[in-house]
Every structure is written in C-alpha cells, then in structure tokens.
Amino acid sequence: MPIANSVVAFSLAPALASPTQRFNPRLATSSFTSPQLQRSPDRARSTQRRAVLVTIQMAVDLAVMVNGVPGNMAAATAEEVVRRGLVLADEALTGPGVANSHFEAGGSKVSLSTPEDHTACLKRMKDKYPRLIVVDYTHPSAANPNVENYAKAGLSFVIGTTGGNVDDMKKAVDKSSDVYAVIAPNMGKQIVAFQAMMDMMANEFPGAFKGYKITVKESHQATKADTSGTAKAVVNSFSRLGLDFDVEDIEKVREASRSMREMQVPEEYITAGHAFHTYHLTSPDGSVNFEFQHNVCGRGVYAAGTVDAVQFLDKQKEKGDSTRLFNMIDILRIGGMS
Template identity: 25%
Template structure:
C-alpha cells in the first residue's frame, strides 16, 4: 500500500486528488496539506469531500509525516517551496503545476538529481496518447500543411495557452524538427502577412466551468484532420496522477513524465 500526501489539498484539483487516492486500489491517503495558518487545519477531509478518507485531517504543509509519495498541483510559487521540502525529506514527487518558467524547469532538473520526480502538464491517459498521435500526423502530412492548436478551460485558469496545449505543440515541433519557441505564434493581431506553414498557431478560450478541451488541427488544401481530447471531470487527471505516484515509488532519481509512466516512449 502506497501512502499518498497531497499539497494544496483544499483546491479544486487537490480535492479530486484526495478522492482519487482514497478510491484507488493499492494507495492510501495519509496526508492532506494546506498552507500554514489555514482554518482547515485539523478539519476532517471527509467534511469537504465526502468521498475522501474520513480518517485523514488537513494538516500544515510544513509537517510531512507517514507518506511515501507527494503530489503537487499548486501554483508555481507553492511548487517551488514544496519541491524544496520533498528534496529535504527525500520524498518522491509528482508535479502537475503548469505555467512554469525556464528557471522553474531548471529547479526541477536539479531536484531530480536527488529524488525521483514525475512532471507532466497533463496526467490524462487520453492526452498522452494524443501527444503520440499528433507526432504521427505531423510527419505523415508532409510540409504542405497548416497547424493550429485550440484549447478551452474554465474561467479560473490563469496560464494561457495551457500547459497541455504547449505540450501538444512541442510534440509536433519535435516531430517536424522545429524549435518550438521559434515557430509558436500566440498573437496575430499585429501580423499583416498570410500564415506561414512553418508555424504553430495557438488559440485560447476561457469561460464557465470547462474542465479542459484541446484540439490539434492539421489542414491542407481539400482536407482537414482534427485530433481532439475533451475532459469532463478533474478525476481524469487525479486518477492519472495517482497512477504516476504508484509508478514512481522505488524508482531511481531522475526526471520522468507521463509518457514514461504509460510506457509510450
């Protein structure tokens, strides 16, 4: 039985993770961490999410006890602090935080020299299969091709484009032999030329309670291929993260991703 601790346990994803760790076989929820001073400290998690383990209470994120693997889907500032704590206590860490900078990625790579880490922008099995499919499409269509990526999320999501949209674009760029940062186009409002076929365009929608939708468009003269993934519940991502945590236990130090977990490489 793998003992799971969740950072940001009172957030939207945190609550889903508490439930997923409770219902998933071979895992046990033993830590539900919130910020120091939170009014939830000492409150049973079952009072906030009735499907979560009723024997566990919210606790201070600075007190990590009786856990084998930690999971973090918080914002970048929180992730940096939690990463430091995980390294200090030699605990494996699953990270789903998006909106990370190049400096943040450097922190992850350095930390992965000391502990095993799974970092993925999306823990859905379907999305990770999609990352493989878009690479096949990008190579088989050839160069006479227009590539666009659309994503939609709830109004509360801060980063745009989403981490998943960027992961899709990066997968396509890798397959085409492109440098993603050189071909990504996020704003065409000041561009007065026609679209280049050596670029990947991004479009974003924010509204309501959309959990997550991503589409990669591959358009040529006369036909268009659309590869779409739609998530209807955060439990999709939570269960994937619990799967990653189970896989990560006893792995050697290193930086892994969901493609490693699902053996898709």
C-alpha cells in the first residue's frame, strides 16, 4: 500500500558505528548529535561510549507523473491517482498546440510542459520526486520518442498509449540499467483476462479454427487515432488458432451514427469514451458461428488498471526484480491488481 502520510521513526546506534545500510529512495534521512555534548567536549569524551546517533527517517511517498493531460485518458488516470491518495506530480508533458498551461485533478494543479521543454521537465520531476513512476497517455506519434526520453532520464514508466513500436520500446528499456516498464495495449483487467484466455487457447490448441472466416469490428470515440491495440492482440491469437486474417483488415468505426446503429453504443458514451469490440467467426460451410464481444463504456476501468500497474511497478523496482519489463497479463498472473 502507498504511504499517504510521512512517518517518522527513530533508530539508535553507537555514535562510533559506521552505517552500512544502503540508501533507500523511499526514505529521506537526516542525523544529529546532542547539542549538550557539542558544547561540553569533556563531557562528550567521558560519555563517548554511551553517545547515540539519532536518525530520522521519513517515508517518501510514491509520486505519479501523468503525461498526456488534458487528454481524456490521461485526465481519468490523474483523477484515479488522486483518488487513491498517491502524489500527483505537479508537471506533465503535453503535445504541441495545447492551449492550456495548467491542468487540475482532484484539487492538484499540474503545469503542462510543451515539447521544447520535455527533457528539462523530466529532469526536474526526477530530482523533485525520488520515488517517481511515469504514466504515458499521449499520442501514437509521440509514444516511442517519449519512451526513449524516459529511459535516458532513468525513469520507470507505464505506457498505455497505443500505436507505437513495442519492439523499439523494449529495446530502450533493455539498454537502461535500472528502468522498469509496463507496456500494454489495454489496462482494463477484465479485458486483459480475456486477452490472456485467447492467448492460452492459441497456445494449447493451435490451428483449432483453421478454415474459418473472421470479421473484426471495433468502435471508439472519434479522437482515437489508431486501430485498437486490444483488437490487434486478440487477432494475433486468432491467427495462431488457424485464421487467415491481418490486423489491417480490422474495421475501425469512428462515426457516431455507425457506432450507435451497428455497435449499439449508448449515445452518451459516443464522445465520453467507449471501446466496443466484436469478433465473428464462421465455419467454411456457414453452419457454425462463434461471436466474442467486449464492450466498455467510459474510462474508469482503464484508469484503475493503470494505477494498479503503477503500484505493481513500484514494488518490483523496490525489490530489485531481475525482470524489468512487464505487460498487464504478467501483472494479472501474479496477483498484482487490486
């Protein structure tokens, strides 16, 4: 659990002892000796063996930098960070042409850093927050450059932005020595479980649907620029099950009228955020049909999963886990989601 308030603990040790405990970034430490002993050298010498060093250790809170605000997904994640009592970093990266200079979530004010200031901003945040995890919900075109910058700055991150080159992201993490990352096309844990189920089925029963035909249709709000990363991941599993289908054949619906008519999206979620997916399989002779659907209204499930990933990554980093790269299926398997 994150530490909501600073905790002060006192530890006593002989004054002449040499501290051997390694620095823990979760703890800010300061030391002092008795002022009476400093004013009286004779007394200090006579009581040297009984002198103590008082160490004050203050727990450092987990801080989260949410990049991409005031975008809708980033904004929902920032609200979830505050709701859980974590520290929301007071600066965030944003894209070109954003009119606002500040963003507010749950009473926490965040200054927005434009592209020319991104490198300096990351350094400021790393210096200010010793225990910092970055969340990225920016734009597909910015995803890979951002990951390179996070890795160079030594900042661990959770990236929910889809449309980037995942292999290049993994290489950036591998090149760093202490950066941990969660890279996933979907942060909703129930959707992640569905993806895991399809992946397991493909591994256990390769070619089970050979000869079947498939259509894939996904609907999102018009502001989503790329094809659903979740749909791409599920299509990959279907391909291993024997279906001849390319991700380029996924039908992307972004028109409000089609979303409501063909996908049954409630009108209030056309712009407020939705993710409706339908995968339809038909046997060669048309006598057997399978249909898989997962339909989400709003962004709450993704924001909650994102903060789960942040807290999981913080724990792995603290433990010094030899594995530094994770996806949401990894987190789900080891019970890292609340």
